[in-house]
Amino acid sequence: MTEETPSKIPAFIREAVAEDLKNGRFNYVRTRLPPEPNGYLHIGHVKAFLIDYFTAQEFGGELYLRFDDTNPSKEETEFVDAIEDDASWLGIKWAKVTFASDYFDLLYDWAVRLVQMGFAYVDDQTQEEMSASRGTLPKGTKWSETESALKPGVDSPYRNRSVEENLDLLERMKNGEFAEGSRVLRAKIDMAHPNILLRDPVMYRIMNAHHHRTGDKWHIYPMYDWSHGQNDSMEGVTHSLCSNEYIIHRPLYEWFLQKLEAFPSRQIEFSRLNLTYAMMSKRKVRKLVEEGIVRGWDDPRLTTLRGLRRRGVTPEAIINFVTSTGETKNDSYVEMAQLEAIIRDDLNKRAARRMAVLRPLKLVIDNYPDDMVEEMDAVNNPEDPSAGTRKVPFSKVVYIEQDDFRETPPPKYFRLFPGNEVRLRYGYLVRCTHVVKDDAGNVTEVHCTYDPATKGGDAPDGRKVKSTIHWVSAAHAMKAEVRLYEQLFTVERPDDGDLDSIINPNSLEALTDCYLEPALKNASLSDRIQFERTGYFCLDLDSTPEKPIFNRTVTLKDSWAKEQKKGQVE
C-alpha cells in the first residue's frame, strides 16, 4: 500500500506538464516566478508563486526567481530585496535569481535577427497615430459605446522600410540618437488581425531613464511581450505559468518563439486569486499608504504579505489557504471568512494560551485574605499536551472583562451578575454579592465571595457553573496596548469602489489600558498567543519592553456575539 501524497497543483496544469514530458517536448521541468519589482507582494501573488514552486517541485524540476525589470521608470531595488525576503519567508526556494535586464544584450541580438528576417520594423509614427491606426473594438465593449463597428487597423507608412534602413535606425535608437517617444520597433504581423495584440505590437520603446541594474547603458527598453517569452526561452523555462489575462498574449508569445526557432517554452494560464474585503490593486494600496489611511505597506489591516506577517499570520496558514482554495481558470472571489478559518485552524494548534483582560473591570474577592498570593496551574495548550503548564498568580483583587459582568443580565447571559456564580479560570468559583458605582452610576467594582474548596476551579460537591471567565491578578498584571483590527473596507470588493466611501472608520481600535498575565513579559516577536476567549495575538513590531503592544491576528469564533446579534435583528 503506497500512500500517494496529494498534489498541490491543479489537475489541468499537472496533466499538461506530464503530457509535455511524455511526448518529448521537454525532458525536464523548470518554472519561473516573475515579479515586477515595483511594489510589495500581496496575498494575490502568493497563488502564482506557489503554483510555480509546487509545479517545479512535483516534477523534480527547479524554479527561477526572475525579476521583470523592463521598465526603469517604475522599478526599484528596494522592492527586489523586499520581494526576495517575503518569498523566502513563505518558504519558497529557488535555484537562482535572475533579471530580465540580464538578457538585454541577447534580446537585442534576437531583435536584430527578426529585423533581418523582415519580421520587425522601426515605426516613426506618434503614439496618437499608432493608436488611431490600430483600429477599434466593436460597440458594446467597455471602450467603445459609440463606435459602430470593429475596424481593422491600417498599415503604418513606415511598415515597408528596407531591412538596411531598419537595422540602421534600430542601432541608432539603441545608441540614444533619438528623442524619447519618437520611434519604436514593432513586430510585423497583421494590422487586420482579430486579436488586437497581433496588430504589429511594439517591441522596443525609447526611454532615457536610469535603470536600477544596467544604469545608463540602454536607451531602449523592451515591452512585456518582447521580453517575457524570450527570457523564458533563454533560461530554458519549460512552463511559464501566468494568470488568465495573458491568454490573449499566448499567440504572440508563440509567434516570436517560432520565428526565432527558439526553445519552445509553454505558457499556461490560471485564474488569479480574488479575496473579499481585500484590496489587490497596487495603485490603490499605494494610495492608502500615501494618504495615511493605513500606517505603511506592512499595516496589519492590509493583505500584503508584510501586513499579514505583522498581523501574526504564519506562512503555513497562507500556504494552506491558497492550496485549499484550489486553482482553476474560473473567475472567483474567495470569502475572507475562508482565510480566517484557516488562520484559526493553524493558530489553534500552535498558539500558547494566556489570559489577558482587554477592557478591565475590577473584581474584589471580599473573603480572600488581603495579602495572600497563590500560584495556580494553567494549561498552555489544550490541543498540545507537550506544551505543558505554567503558574499564574492569583490574589484578592483581579481584573475581569467588562463584558463578563452585567448588573442586569440579558436572556441567555451566563456570565457574572449579582447572585450568580462563575468560575475564574484555573482559580476559584466566585459568587457576585454587590457592586460599587461611581457618581455617574457606572459600575467600578464588582464584589464577590469565593469558595475556598474550589481551588483550581473544580467543585468537590460536583456543582456546575455555566460560565468560566478569564482574569488577571491586579497586583501582578503587565500593562500593555492591544490593537484590534477589523475589515479595512465596508464593501466586499474594494478594488471596484471609490476609495473615500469604502473605508471602515473603525478598522483599528487601540486599547491602551489592558492587563496581561505576567508570563507574557517573555513573549517574543515570533510567538503566537491565544488570549483565552478573545482571539489570537502576537507582538507588534512597534512593541518595546517598556511599552508592549499586541496585535489581534483574528478573533475566536464567538457564539455569544452571534446570539446577541440575532437578538437585535429579531
Add this chain to the structure above:
RNA sequence: UGGGGCAUGGUGCAAUGGCAGCACACCAGCCUUUGGAGCUGUGGAUCUUGGUUCGAAUCCAGGUGCCCCAGCCA
C-alpha cells in the same frame, strides 16, 4: 458588431460516461474549566434548450450570462 476565456449549493473547489461530494458560511443539537476547540445532524447546486447514450455535471449542437483585450504598463 471582432477575438479570447469561463459557467456545479451563499462562497471556493471535487466528481475525467455510472449513487453530485468536500471545505468555508448558515441553521439545529451534543460536549466543554475558553460561549474556544471538538462531535453529530438539517437545509441548499450541475446556466438554458435540444441531441447522442441503458446511463450525461461530463460528449455534441444551439442559446444565455459573466470576465479579459484598442499602454511606447506588466
